[in-house]
Amino acid sequence: xxxxxxxxxxxxxxxxxxxxxxxxxxxxxxxxxxxxxxxxxxxxxxxxxxxxxxxxxxxxxxxxxxxxxxxxxxxxxxxxxxxxxxxxxxxxxxxxxxxxxxxxxxxxxxxxxxxxxxxxxxxxxxxxxxxxxxxxxxxxxxxxxxxxxxxxxxxxxxxxxxxxxxxxxxxxxxxxxxxxxxxxxxxxxxxxxxxxxxxxxxxxxxxxxxxxxxxxxxxxxxxxxxxxxxxxxxxxxxxxxxxxxxxxxxxxxxxxxxxxxxxxxxxxxxxxxxxxxxxxxxxxxxxxxxxxxxxxxxxxxxxxxxxx
Amino acid sequence: xxxxxxxxxxxxxxxxxxxxxxxxxxxxxxxxxxxxxxxxxxxxxxxxxxxxxxxxxxxxxxxxxxxxxxxxxxxxxxxxxxxxxxxxxxxxxxxxxxxxxxxxxxxxxxxxxxxxxxxxxxxxxxxxxxxxxxxxxxxxxxxxxxxxxxxxxxxxxxxxxxxxxxxxxxxxxxxxxxxxxxxxxxxxxxxxxxxxxxxxxxxxxxxxxxxxxxxxxxxxxxxxxxxxxxxxxxxxxxxxxxxxxxxxxxxxxxxxxxxxxxxxxxxxxxxxxxxxxxxxxxxxxxxxxxxxxxxxxxxxxxxxxxxxxxxxxxxxxxxxxxxxxxxxxxxxxxxxxxxxxxxxxxxxxxxxxxxxxxxxxxxxxxxxxxxxxxxxxxxxxxxxxxxxxxxxxxxxxxxxxxxxxxxxxxxxxxxxxxx
Numbered sequence: 001x002x003x004x005x006x007x008x009x010x011x012x013x014x015x016x017x018x019x020x021x022x023x024x025x026x027x028x029x030x031x032x033x034x035x036x037x038x039x040x041x042x043x044x045x046x047x048x049x050x051x052x053x054x055x056x057x058x059x060x061x062x063x064x065x066x067x068x069x070x071x072x073x074x075x076x077x078x079x080x081x082x083x084x085x086x087x088x089x090x091x092x093x094x095x096x097x098x099x100x101x102x103x104x105x106x107x108x109x110x111x112x113x114x115x116x117x118x119x120x121x122x123x124x125x126x127x128x129x130x131x132x133x134x135x136x137x138x139x140x141x142x143x144x145x146x147x148x149x150x151x152x153x154x155x156x157x158x159x160x161x162x163x164x165x166x167x168x169x170x171x172x173x174x175x176x177x178x179x180x181x182x183x184x185x186x187x188x189x190x191x192x193x194x195x196x197x198x199x200x201x202x203x204x205x206x207x208x209x210x211x212x213x214x215x216x217x218x219x220x221x222x223x224x225x226x227x228x229x230x231x232x233x234x235x236x237x238x239x240x241x242x243x244x245x246x247x248x249x250x251x252x253x254x255x256x257x258x259x260x261x262x263x264x265x266x267x268x269x270x271x272x273x274x275x276x277x278x279x280x281x282x283x284x285x286x287x288x289x290x291x292x293x294x295x296x297x298x299x300x301x302x303x304x305x306x307x308x
Numbered sequence: 309x310x311x312x313x314x315x316x317x318x319x320x321x322x323x324x325x326x327x328x329x330x331x332x333x334x335x336x337x338x339x340x341x342x343x344x345x346x347x348x349x350x351x352x353x354x355x356x357x358x359x360x361x362x363x364x365x366x367x368x369x370x371x372x373x374x375x376x377x378x379x380x381x382x383x384x385x386x387x388x389x390x391x392x393x394x395x396x397x398x399x400x401x402x403x404x405x406x407x408x409x410x411x412x413x414x415x416x417x418x419x420x421x422x423x424x425x426x427x428x429x430x431x432x433x434x435x436x437x438x439x440x441x442x443x444x445x446x447x448x449x450x451x452x453x454x455x456x457x458x459x460x461x462x463x464x465x466x467x468x469x470x471x472x473x474x475x476x477x478x479x480x481x482x483x484x485x486x487x488x489x490x491x492x493x494x495x496x497x498x499x500x501x502x503x504x505x506x507x508x509x510x511x512x513x514x515x516x517x518x519x520x521x522x523x524x525x526x527x528x529x530x531x532x533x534x535x536x537x538x539x540x541x542x543x544x545x546x547x548x549x550x551x552x553x554x555x556x557x558x559x560x561x562x563x564x565x566x567x568x569x570x571x572x573x574x575x576x577x578x579x580x581x582x583x584x585x586x587x588x589x590x591x592x593x594x595x596x597x598x599x600x601x602x603x604x605x606x607x608x609x610x611x612x613x614x615x616x617x618x619x620x621x622x623x624x625x626x627x628x629x630x631x632x633x634x635x636x637x638x639x640x641x642x643x644x645x646x647x648x649x650x651x652x653x654x655x656x657x658x659x660x661x662x663x664x665x666x667x668x669x670x671x672x673x674x675x676x677x678x679x680x681x682x683x684x685x686x687x688x689x690x691x692x693x694x695x696x697x698x699x700x701x702x703x704x705x706x707x708x709x710x711x712x713x714x715x716x717x718x719x720x721x722x723x724x725x726x727x
Contacts, residue, residue, distance in 0.1 A: 016547050133377035133380075137598065145601070156577050157577070229571055239564050
């Protein structure tokens with residue numbers, strides 16, 4: 001298939017395809033991080049993850065509207081404030097949901113699946129009632145549009161670079177919080193042995209609530225960032241949920257490194273295959289590979305040894 | 309219980325009295341002809357439909373909840389506007405239209421269930437409804453079994469025809485061929501790259517487009533790609549587009565994927581002012597979500613644009629905005645949905661009856677001169693004769709009309725040589 005193209009063309013396409021893979025990787029990590037914390041650390045199957053993302057997207061949309069109406073001169077920077085607000089809004093909703101719903105279900109993990117699925121339907125309808133059934137268009141500041149012109153044939157999308165940077169930032173922060181901070185040690189202690197953690201004086205309920213809130217907050221930031229590359233509507237969250245679970249389950253629950261490794265392998269496989277065949281065929285083959293590997297290794301790529 | 313029975317016995321008499329009393333001031337003050345001439349219910353309704361001396365009931369069946377609510381909301385709004393306007397103008401055969409709205413909830417079995425409810429329990433005279441082909445396919449056996457009348461608004465893949473359905477949108481050849489001809493001539497396009505969502509409508513449409521490009525235009529399709537519904541990552545296919553450098557990108561990507569596709573196309577540095585792109589799946593409704601700045605310059609092939617400059621449309625757009633808000637936009641399908649109640653009214657008046665069999669038989673040849681798209685006429689195959697138009701997307705989310713066919717294009721749901 002490459003016979004007709006010059007070496008230069010092919011070279012730049014390979015470079016750009018590499019970028020496409022990296023962008024897909026960042027997107028996967030970003031959308032899976034929040035779920036990896038909630039599912040991995042707490043064992044809660046949060047089917048409403050996508051809706052928490054979309055809450056972040058709607059917060060971004062509202063922020064952009066407020067800036068346009070009242071502070072048009074500062075519009076270029078609204079996105080940073082929007083992401084912080086998205087984190088706060090989704091995180092707060094997450095903590096509320098944990099308090100009302102999830103904490104009663106920790107001993108019944110399969111029921112959380114049903115409860116959070118119901119929650120996702122309720123949130124979707126709530127968005128529809130509040131924001132309308134139609135998708136909303138989030139306007140971006142001028143500097144975030146378009147691409148960086150590297151050479152004549154290599155162009156790197158700015159929003160892709162932005163997502164990559166954001167992913168690195170958030171991953172590093174999450175890793176720091178979970179593995180180096182005092183609070184992170186408490187979280188891991190609760191994951192490994194809830195009863196013993198309680199016995200040594202850790203307030204396990206509080207840890208649970210903040211962990212769930214953190215996971216949802218990160219989902220909100222992801223949703224905010226995805227307004228650059230995707231749609232914002234009441235049901236847009238559903239677009240991400242399958243891929244998100246795929247990444248988290250394949251990586252092995254309870255492992256941050258596993259999530260990253262799994263996002264990397266899935267995104268690279270998919271983006272390479274997509275280049276050589278049709279998009280939907282590439283997806284089928286990727287899923288087949290994931291299913292095959294999970295059959296041989298049900299615990300996922302990386303598994304944490306937990307005392308049962 | 310006995311009260312109920314008494315009421316039942318008395319009611320015909322009481323109704324006549326009330327009508328008589330009501331009629332006195334009306335007749336004396338506003339001598340309007342319509343009521344006096346309204347034909348007797350027994351004459352215009354021989355099959356037990358929900359028709360009284362003053363009212364006729366129709367059903368509206370769309371998704372007000374679920375994924376498809378994004379698209380179907382506009383259709384619901386248009387149908388309600390049409391019904392209100394028809395009532396203001398005196399109704400149908402002297403009867404006001406009353407509607408019962410059911411929610412298909414983006415779920416195809418629910419559509420079938422609700423259609424059955426509307427036809428069997430409510431005995432509606434017609435149903436304005438469905439949007440996706442999947443919902444229409446689910447409802448079709450129901451309207452055929454219970455002999456209902458469905459007015460279906462969406463442009464679709466064709467390959468269907470029913471006595472019980474009037475298709476007010478375009479079938480595939482009506483939508484695609486004229487647009488391809490235009491872009492081939494105007495831009496000298498020889499190579500085409502197809503990209504669509506992976507389900508029946510894009511696949512059938514692209515099949516027809518490919519045959520046309522290869523056999524009629526003598527061009528070449530340099531790529532044909534499908535992405536699962538809901539895909540949000542298009543960077544790989546955009547790279548392929550950059551590699552193959554097609555003269556035209558031809559797209560039928562739908563739903564949330566649409567937004568992702570145009571945003572990423574723009575981010576990848578593909579300038580739609582220089583790279584012609586022809587879409588058959590983006591209307592003003594979709595641009596709301598995509599954002600005008602991401603799609604400006606793209607060509608869309610439709611039969612209606614909100615910006616059309618004709619007297620009908622100049623009355624229609626303000627009326628729609630007055631009813632549904634200044635910010636609402638009107639896409640191709642919304643306009644097609646608006647045609648449904650009007651075509652039904654005109655057909656009923658032509659047939660002189662609400663009976664479904666008579667309406668089905670009277671439909672061919674019914675013309676609607678007040679259509680916002682200009683003028684439409686029902687063909688023998690129950691699709692509409694209508695023009696094909698090409699518009700270019702502008703920054704403000706509206707289309708600028710670039711080209712329209714000189715004559716109405718004949719609907720051809722089973723195109724020979726294209727299958």
